[in-house]
Amino acid sequence: MFRNMLQSDLFFVSLAILLASHEISGEITAEVQNAVNLPKCYSCEGINCLRTTRLNATVSCSDKLDICVTIYEDFAVSERGCFSEISLAGQAKCAAKDDQCQKCSGQLCNNQGRRDFKCIQCIGSDSESCNKGATASLTASQCGLPTSANSYCYVKVVGNKKDQLQRGCALSVKEQKSCLEDSECSLCLPDNSSDAVACNNFDLDLSDKSGAGQGQKFMSLGVAFFALLLLKFLN
Template structure:
């Protein structure tokens, strides 16, 4: 009887140690669902229960619909990850699920630091943008005071600021590869107007 009690106690102790070890080694992921994923002032993290679990971001095209630990995903969303689609970003380090959809890539540069940004943008490799909080995912190119800058416009404030600036243009990353590689500094007013009406999109309520 005494040996049985010792065995039970030992089993409980081992289980407790394993649980603590799992808790200490498990991932910490950004977490949100639905509209909360679009709130820039709300950044929530969760610790995954299983040490083998990983962080995920789920997209509807380019729009973030859920972040968290994979084990907590609804079945219909987890299927996107199981199928390795572009609408699921999986990663295995703490708080790593902060990137946008795999095809949300823009040139990111500043001509003060890299002359190619203004004169030879096609020589610069596009980089993956961070997860957007706006409904649409845009790249931008801006010219101001003889300085050209290019990058990702991931929140509504940045997108609206660009819309109000005659020397800033937005484009949808999913439509054209390296869409913000246009040389706006060399454009005339007429050419810029043509670019605005064709290659670039200025309606934030447009294609999603």
């Protein structure tokens, strides 16, 4: 009887150890699995890097120790992918520690612009200092991935009453064109920035534009009327 009780106790102890070991093994396996996943990177080459439809294209690296990279021509993206699989020219930029190569470790981490592509990014409705520009201590931050051959920072007048400023990164041709066509928006080149000051720290006039607009229209009409009189006189 004593032997049967001892065998029974040993059975339950062994079962408990087995279950505990299985649980711990399961947890370790999950952690190890996460640690050995092959890196995945955003991928593109050439003109495809400037197409918004290709922004989310990805590739899985073949080496667990590989990293993601983004290669630039000036500020325009020319390549993205796993370091071991990009062009030799791109790898050479990375080897030379060129600003036109940006490396990162982590899943899908190569989704940023160049480290020196920085703009002030704020809106006056959230921060009053955003409306003050050069007189405020506004900090620039790294911009997202551009899909344009040229990268710009911008400042524009916003709000229902046109009484606020917004500052940010103009990443696409559409955004840049929209700003150029807006008399209350202005672009600047990020290479005019420094570590301390972004190029879009300047101010725009938040006063009512209607008076200036009417004055410009009146001046245009006056010039046109004078031109007609001159033409009549010459004939």
